[in-house]
Amino acid sequence: SSSSNSPPANSNNEDLAAKNALRFAPSNSQQEQALTKLLPDDLKARVGQQSQTTERIPLSGNNSGESSAGDGFDDGDDDDLNIRNLSSAKSLIGTCKNMCPDEELLRREREGDIQLLEITDPGGLHPEHWTLRDTAVKRFRRSAADFKLDIPELVRPPEVLERVCGYLEEWVMERDRQGPDYRFAQQPSIVPPPLDVYQFIWDRTRMIRKDFILQNYIGNGGKCDARAVRCHERIARWHAMCEHQLSHIPDFVQHQSQQNIAELGQTMKTLNLYYDDALGRSTLEVASEEKLDHNQGCSSDIVMGKSPIDFDGSALSNATDGDDVSKRLIGKHGMKSPTRGTAEPEMRGLYILLTMNNEGGMEVLKYSGRLCVQRPDVFYSRPVQLALSVFQSKKEHNYARFFKILRSPATPYLYACIMFKYVEHMRKDALMIMSKTYGAKHKTTGEPFFDSYPLENLVELLCYENEEEAREACLHYGITVQDDQVLWRHSKFCEPHDPVKNTIIQLKPRKMIRTIECKLRVGNDGFV
Amino acid sequence: ALLDTHAAIRTNDLAKVYEAQSSFHSAFNHTFGSYKGNWLIPALHVVCRNTHKAAVLADKAVNRIKNTRNDHARLHSAVTLLQASYSKTLNDRVDMRRNEPLSEDGSKKVGVLYIVNQLFSMYFELNTLRLCKNLLKPVESRGIHESGSIGEMVTYRYYVGRLNMFEDQYDLAEKNFDYALRHCHKSASANKKRILNYLVPVKLLRGRLPTIKLLEKYSLNEFLPLLNGMRTGNLMEFSDGLMKNQDLFIRRGTYLLLEKCKMICYRNLFKRVYKIIGKEQIRLEMIARSFKWLGMPIDLDEVECILANLIFKQYIRGYLSHAKRVLVLSKKDPFPTSKVIKS
Numbered sequence: 001s002s003s004s005n006s007p008p009a010n011s012n013n014e015d016l017a018a019k020n021a022l023r024f025a026p027s028n029s030q031q032e033q034a035l036t037k038l039l040p041d042d043l044k045a046r047v048g049q050q051s052q053t054t055e056r057i058p059l060s061g062n063n064s065g066e067s068s069a070g071d072g073f074d075d076g077d078d079d080d081l082n083i084r085n086l087s088s089a090k091s092l093i094g095t096c097k098n099m100c101p102d103e104e105l106l107r108r109e110r111e112g113d114i115q116l117l118e119i120t121d122p123g124g125l126h127p128e129h130w131t132l133r134d135t136a137v138k139r140f141r142r143s144a145a146d147f148k149l150d151i152p153e154l155v156r157p158p159e160v161l162e163r164v165c166g167y168l169e170e171w172v173m174e175r176d177r178q179g180p181d182y183r184f185a186q187q188p189s190i191v192p193p194p195l196d197v198y199q200f201i202w203d204r205t206r207m208i209r210k211d212f213i214l215q216n217y218i219g220n221g222g223k224c225d226a227r228a229v230r231c232h233e234r235i236a237r238w239h240a241m242c243e244h245q246l247s248h249i250p251d252f253v254q255h256q257s258q259q260n261i262a263e264l265g266q267t268m269k270t271l272n273l274y275y276d277d278a279l280g281r282s283t284l285e286v287a288s289e290e291k292l293d294h295n296q297g298c299s300s301d302i303v304m305g306k307s308p309i310d311f312d313g314s315a316l317s318n319a320t321d322g323d324d325v326s327k328r329l330i331g332k333h334g335m336k337s338p339t340r341g342t343a344e345p346e347m348r349g350l351y352i353l354l355t356m357n358n359e360g361g362m363e364v365l366k367y368s369g370r371l372c373v374q375r376p377d378v379f380y381s382r383p384v385q386l387a388l389s390v391f392q393s394k395k396e397h398n399y400a401r402f403f404k405i406l407r408s409p410a411t412p413y414l415y416a417c418i419m420f421k422y423v424e425h426m427r428k429d430a431l432m433i434m435s436k437t438y439g440a441k442h443k444t445t446g447e448p449f450f451d452s453y454p455l456e457n458l459v460e461l462l463c464y465e466n467e468e469e470a471r472e473a474c475l476h477y478g479i480t481v482q483d484d485q486v487l488w489r490h491s492k493f494c495e496p497h498d499p500v501k502n503t504i505i506q507l508k509p510r511k512m513i514r515t516i517e518c519k520l521r522v523g524n525d526g527f528v
Numbered sequence: 529a530l531l532d533t534h535a536a537i538r539t540n541d542l543a544k545v546y547e548a549q550s551s552f553h554s555a556f557n558h559t560f561g562s563y564k565g566n567w568l569i570p571a572l573h574v575v576c577r578n579t580h581k582a583a584v585l586a587d588k589a590v591n592r593i594k595n596t597r598n599d600h601a602r603l604h605s606a607v608t609l610l611q612a613s614y615s616k617t618l619n620d621r622v623d624m625r626r627n628e629p630l631s632e633d634g635s636k637k638v639g640v641l642y643i644v645n646q647l648f649s650m651y652f653e654l655n656t657l658r659l660c661k662n663l664l665k666p667v668e669s670r671g672i673h674e675s676g677s678i679g680e681m682v683t684y685r686y687y688v689g690r691l692n693m694f695e696d697q698y699d700l701a702e703k704n705f706d707y708a709l710r711h712c713h714k715s716a717s718a719n720k721k722r723i724l725n726y727l728v729p730v731k732l733l734r735g736r737l738p739t740i741k742l743l744e745k746y747s748l749n750e751f752l753p754l755l756n757g758m759r760t761g762n763l764m765e766f767s768d769g770l771m772k773n774q775d776l777f778i779r780r781g782t783y784l785l786l787e788k789c790k791m792i793c794y795r796n797l798f799k800r801v802y803k804i805i806g807k808e809q810i811r812l813e814m815i816a817r818s819f820k821w822l823g824m825p826i827d828l829d830e831v832e833c834i835l836a837n838l839i840f841k842q843y844i845r846g847y848l849s850h851a852k853r854v855l856v857l858s859k860k861d862p863f864p865t866s867k868v869i870k871s
Contacts (some may be wrong), residue, residue: 199589278711369779404829438847439849450851
């Protein structure tokens with residue numbers, strides 16, 4: 001009857017979602033009522049009414065918002081008179097004022113398909129007066145033959161989408177680090193599992209991005225403004241951050257990381273379209289209909305609930321004042337920023353870091369070449385130059401430089417999170433090169449000499465967490481370590497091979513708390 | 529159809545010109561196929577060349593009007609036309625006999641090389657290089673590239689050289705470009721420059737430096753700072769020079785190759801330090817100092833890293849001692865000359 005099934009070993013998206021759904025058996029009316037109680041009053045009145053299935057039947061007329069051309073709602077007569085001209089088609093304008101459209105909320109409530117992280121807890125986790133309307137968020141769905149997405153009532157306009165970003169950041173994103181969450185009382189762990197929170201945020205932010213696309217926010221030939229840019233930047237930052245923050249979870253590394261990077265790539269692709277907009281609208285602020293807070297969807301400068309504690313037990317800063325708060329681009333301080341809270345240089349640099357391996361390095365060269373010509377102010381900015389120096393050091397196999405940059409306080413946390421993707425490759429390079437170039441072998445006896453290298457130096461050079469990790473890495477690659485010395489010439493570097501699968505066994509780097517996470521602890525410079 | 533093309537030219541509408549040319553070419557292909565012999569080849573070549581030109585110009589005009597950069601529809605369609613011409617020449621059953629005048633009995637195969645060259649040029653413009661490979665096999669298996677006019681053979685080698693570069697086959701590229709340069713007509717300096725644009729970087733990577741006279745003769749000024757940097761081991765000059773013309777090199781596709789020449793810069797710098805110090809054991813501190821003189825201060829770990837890379841790639845013969853912070857050079861030939869270097 002209830003939701004506490006043990007999750008299968010290889011959780012894929014659907015399984016995690018199912019695991020999270022609060023599924024009630026129809027016979028259990030008490031639990032059914034519990035959900036209904038959480039609905040806002042105006043929707044309570046509609047419970048039990050026949051579902052309007054607006055999701056399936058096209059709307060009549062154009063009372064709210066305009067339909068996009070060619071969506072099948074057009075009057076058949078028009079076809080005879082005009083040829084549909086795409087260039088005069090109008091963009092869909094969403095009219096849904098809530099984080100989740102009423103239709104969806106009603107349907108999901110009826111089916112008991114409200115996820116744990118969306119359950120309202122008035123007076124507990126959430127303010128007294130909150131209802132499901134304040135906590136439910138539109139889920140990701142693909143359009144299908146029997147389900148159309150581009151209906152104005154179902155699509156949220158940019159102001160609302162910013163609010164969703166703010167809500168997710170303040171009320172949901174840190175749930176895995178804020179201790180027990182009584183909504184998870186029936187679950188194996190009362191602290192929300194990080195992968196569940198990850199899955200939820202990913203799903204909801206994916207729908208945010210989709211709502212923008214549905215409203216034709218595609219840059220040239222479509223719409224573009226600062227709100228779309230800010231939302232995508234926030235989502236991009238979250239994806240980038242997860243790459244490293246969840247790297248201590250093997251399930252994430254093996255099954256989710258690849259997809260996470262792909263989603264980050266998609267988000268950045270859209271951002272590039274915005275920045276490349278011929279009309280330069282990426283910093284254009286649009287006056288919202290309702291003059292809500294000018295806080296870019298943020299209701300607060302801090303995370304709501306208990307101050308988060310990181311996975312290794314260290315406290316995370318959640319203060320309302322301080323340098324890092326007043327310098328923020330997003331939030332009430334963000335409106336001071338000349339770029340309306342957008343950060344093109346930071347994101348361009350991030351894109352470079354993300355695509356360093358594409359086309360053998362040509363993608364970065366072409367990308368930066370274009371930037372240099374078309375946007376020199378961005379090209380010569382600190383973030384982009386930093387990203388290019390990382391690219392350079394990787395290309396030249398300059399592992400000393402790569403790790404120097406990684407450790408440097410001038411390198412922001414987010415950049416370090418993406419550099420993490422290349423750490424193992426650089427370490428492997430270093431070990432391979434050093435194993436052939438330090439020390440020598442006696443011409444006649446073959447005895448190695450002069451090849452000792454203190455292990456602790458290696459730990460520093462390649463930013464290992466500790467000597468244990470460095471020792472393990474040397475062992476993995478066939479390099480001899482005796483006591484506290486690496487002896488480069490005593491054995492040959494080689495990559496272990498799996499004879500059964502016929503693949504190379506990859507070594508996954510440990511989460512870099514000492515080098516990367518520490519950037520969150522100290523007041524970091526960032527890009528102001 | 530030919531008259532239509534001429535009429536279109538007078539309207540100054542480049543898209544129309546291409547359309548007319550395209551119909552004409554199509555009709556010509558058909559005609560060409562139905563006549564015995566190869567006496568129509570010269571005409572076919574002219575038609576191909578004109579189609580190519582018209583397509584490029586038409587695309588440019590359309591892009592200008594639409595304010596885009598990526599509309600290559602006409603060039604794509606021109607490719608199809610030339611591919612048809614190519615197959616009509618290649619698949620001629622008559623055996624090719626070299627150096628015979630054109631006649632009704634001759635093989636159409638003599639016309640292949642010219643069309644292949646046109647197609648190469650178009651594929652490079654469209655950046656569809658994999659299609660070039662489809663042309664290589666049939667041509668080389670039939671030995672078509674070894675006969676024909678010198679002009680055709682030179683052009684062919686030029687494009688194949690560029691393809692080699694794309695696949696990092698620099699040895700082959702050097703051979704092909706060398707041939708092209710040697711056989712290029714004395715007065716065709718524009719073509720020689722085109723060849724040198726690619727031959728110079730390839731040779732640089734092998735450590736063969738051009739003379740300043742050569743660079744000046746063909747206005748290859750973009751290579752001057754690179755040359756100086758490599759000769760004297762001046763990293764700054766090399767890096768600056770590379771950055772200044774980054775755009776140009778990227779467009780030509782030679783940037784990554786030139787980047788690799790940095791290694792040779794390092795090698796020459798260290799060789800100078802070695803010559804100055806005169807001993808086989810060089811303290812890493814000395815090398816760090818040479819970087820400082822160039823205005824690029826560096827720490828010992830990074831010095832070790834750069835040296836390790838050079839030793840690994842066999843530009844330097846020797847080894848490092850971390851404990852003593854020293855580079856120990858081989859007594860014999862510590863800086864092997866470039867002939868020995870594997871690219």
